[in-house]
Amino acid sequence: GAVVSQHPSWVICKSGTSVKIECRSLDFQATTMFWYRQFPKQSLMLMATSNEGSKATYEQGVEKDKFLINHASLTLSTLTVTSAHPEDSSFYICSARVDSGNEQFFGPGTRLTVL
């Protein structure tokens, strides 16, 4: 199957700093990538849909100025959590979809802890 990587796997930062998370499709091109957030014992919540070469589409309630998404190439999307606060601590997971299919391939996730 297709492989999606994320970097970093985990990050600890101070409140007020910004954190960038990278999502890469390693062996396929992905026009569309997705960013999810998952709190402990909760389901995955879609934050935004990232489209290569255009602006991301954010879900209701997700602040686009706080969660900056850049999808500059067909294999890379980045999520930047700006001015992070403790309540942003969560498991962030990206996924990518092969253009010809409807199956999503998930990255390994990034655990963010904001102190």
Add this chain to the structure above:
Amino acid sequence: GQNIDQPTEMTATEGAIVQINCTYQTSGFNGLFWYQQHAGEAPTFLSYNVLDGLEEKGRFSSFLSRSKGYSYLLLKELQMKDSASYLCAVASGGSYIPTFGRGTSLIVHP
């Protein structure tokens, strides 16, 4: 919007069979996914159903009834490594982006 419901937790014995149910309410149904997620890891794809009926894939099978808004994931010959959360997700409204349920935590004991 969508309303996806699945049990919070289930337990089963190694070697047994377990069925995890999922009910949903949606418009413009585009398919139902099942994912497996181990603690601290990302979900892995198990199955996709868009037509009624049973699809079998090794020890795992998935069933869909669109008229009843119902699906189940059947796990046979349970192994300890099957202990994980099983997520039911539904795509709808012209999109193939799934909305996830809360997941069912399956605990397999010896």
